Amino acid sequence: MKKRKIWIILVVALLLAAGGGYAAYTRYFALAEEPPEPTLETATITRGDIVITADGSGELVPTAELELTFRTSGELDEVLVEVGDRVQEGDVLARLETDKLERAVAEAEVELQIAQLELGDVQEGPTDVELADAQAALRDAQVELALAQDAYERTFDSQLDAVADSRKVDFDWWVGYYQGQKARYEEGHLSQADHDWAMAAMIAAEGRWQEAINQALAEEVQAANRVTQAQNGVHQAQEALELLESEPLTDTLGQAILAVDQALLAREKARADLEAAQLYAPFDGTVMDVAATVGEQVGTNAPILTLADLQEPLLCFWVEETDMGSVAVGNPVNVVFEALPDDTFIGEIVRVDPVLVTVDGTPAVQAWASFALGAQKVNLLSGMTAEVEVVAAEARGALLVPVEALREMSSGNYAVFVVKPDGAPDGTLSGELEMRAVVVGLTDLVNAEILAGLELGEVVSVGEIE
Known part of the structure; x- marks a missing residue:
């Protein structure tokens, strides 16, 4: 009888131990499965530039181009220029x-x-x-x-x-x-x-x-x-x-x-x-073509050579139809010719054609830009191809906020969550959020220009990460 009592006590002890272990086990894994506290991702309001651009390509065309003829007929005796020669107004180009x-x-x-x-x-x-x-x-x-x-x-x-x-x-x-x-x-x-x-x-x-x-x-x-x-x-x-x-x-x-x-x-x-x-x-210009040969009989209507003015050149260029909102008369352009990759020419759009054209099978906007050679001593040829960057809009020294921080409240109306400071001298943030309406200017894929509602150095929430 005494032996049986001892066994009962051992069984009860084992059951209690097993129960305690199970409780500890479940409590441990329950703690392990609890999600971590969310971490607030923030960004500081900075000052910088936003430039909205559209890219295109085009080719150089002369400002003026004229076929020159003699005012009398006769045998062409001498041609004093070659294709590519630059001449000045009044120079003798050919003689009968x-x-x-x-x-x-x-x-x-x-x-x-x-x-x-x-x-x-x-x-x-x-x-x-x-x-x-x-x-x-x-x-x-x-x-x-x-x-x-x-x-x-x-x-x-x-x-x-x-x-x-x-x-x-x-x-x-x-x-x-x-x-x-x-x-x-x-x-x-x-x-x-x-x-x-x-x-x-x-x-x-x-x-x-x-x-x-x-x-x-x-x-x-x-x-x-x-x-x-x-x-x-x-x-x-x-x-x-x-x-x-x-x-x-x-x-x-x-x-x-x-x-x-x-x-x-x-x-x-x-x-x-x-x-x-x-x-x-x-006029001052560049010889583009010589159409007659020495010894040839020429009349008053026979073109002898073609002269073009390349000192104030025009660039005919094209941008995709989706970028047509970026192309307007007066917009600045940056031009880089394929033959002159180290030189950038600054100009502006002077004309936008009212009808789309087809370039390589794709609808495109055709525009014309003028640019100055300035101090750059280069020999530009008609037909040279170039890459064009159209500056549609820009803001220099603007207050910038990441686009992820914007919350669109309604069409054209935005707000951000500003992280409030806790008032400590070291500027520690409290973690509390304040929704604040802002006026948004230019926006690119990364940043947005803030016209009103925020100040330099303020901190905003850009979302939460786990």
């Missing part, structure tokens, strides 16, 4: 064969001398030296008047024709384009901005047309003033001659004077033809 033209000038000089000698023979006798001088002065004045009138007619015709052939055509195109855009706008298929852009483009084209007309009229006025001065000269010469004449001019003397006048005109024409046999550069 001038032997015949030089002979024509010499013959005209001889004919003039003969006419003058015949006139002198007619004037001998009752006509003294003063009469001859007066008659010569009148002839010169008449020749000057004829040349001035001829120059006036050429200036008037050529200038107005140029206006009609260029600026008027351009203006008419923009009028038609605007009318189409206006119809789309009235139907509700076009935005106000695009409608206004089309109207501004039409008005600008009209201004260019009017400017060309005004320039032509100004040149006409100059030519007319020359005619008026020449007419005054003829009138004065006639009055001086009448004072010296003792009797009316005979028919023979009149014919001799007319012969001299005709000889003078023939000589001036021969000289002008000789001058026209040289091709001059109308």
Whole structure:
């Protein structure tokens, strides 16, 4: 009986020990499975820059490009430039064969001398030296008047024709384009901005047309003033001659004077033809193409060479359709040509085409940018390819907060959780959060510009991590 009691006591003790171990076991693993306290991830408000950009590519195009032709026909005797040469306004670029033209000038000089000698023979006798001088002065004045009138007619015709052939055509195109855009706008298929852009483009084209007309009229006025001065000269010469004449001019003397006048005109024409046999550069530029060869017969409409102005170049470039909001007139651009990877050219957008184009099968926005060469001495060639960075917007020295800290409360309205300090001198944070509304400016993939609501050095929550 005593032995049995001992066994019962041992069994009970074992059961108690087992129960205590199980309790300790469950309590240990229960503690091990408890999640850790969440840790607050924070960021400090800093000051820095945000730049919103869009990337594109393009190629260099000349500001002005002109095919040059001779004003007279003949055999091409000499080409003084090659493709790529830079020339200045007034430089001689090419010459025609001038032997015949030089002979024509010499013959005209001889004919003039003969006419003058015949006139002198007619004037001998009752006509003294003063009469001859007066008659010569009148002839010169008449020749000057004829040349001035001829120059006036050429200036008037050529200038107005140029206006009609260029600026008027351009203006008419923009009028038609605007009318189409206006119809789309009235139907509700076009935005106000695009409608206004089309109207501004039409008005600008009209201004260019009017400017060309005004320039032509100004040149006409100059030519007319020359005619008026020449007419005054003829009138004065006639009055001086009448004072010296003792009797009316005979028919023979009149014919001799007319012969001299005709000889003078023939000589001036021969000289002008000789001058026209040289091709001059109308502006500073670069030779882009030489289309004729020495020995070739060329006419007045045959292009001899092409001259382009690359000193103030334009860049035609394209960006993806999704970046069209970043492309606007006046936006800065940074240009790096593939052939000049170490040089960055600064410019700005001067035009954005109103219609998308297709580049490599993808819709794209086509824009034009101007840039200055500055002190960079480089040789830019038409057609050079470049990478373009468009600066759509930028904020320098702005208050910045990580975008993860923003909480969008409603469309366009944001707030952040500011971590409140505990008031200790060392600036220790209390861990308490204060929701605060903020005004957000520019935003990129990393940071957001804070316009109001936060101060430099404040700490905000950017989320919780376990």
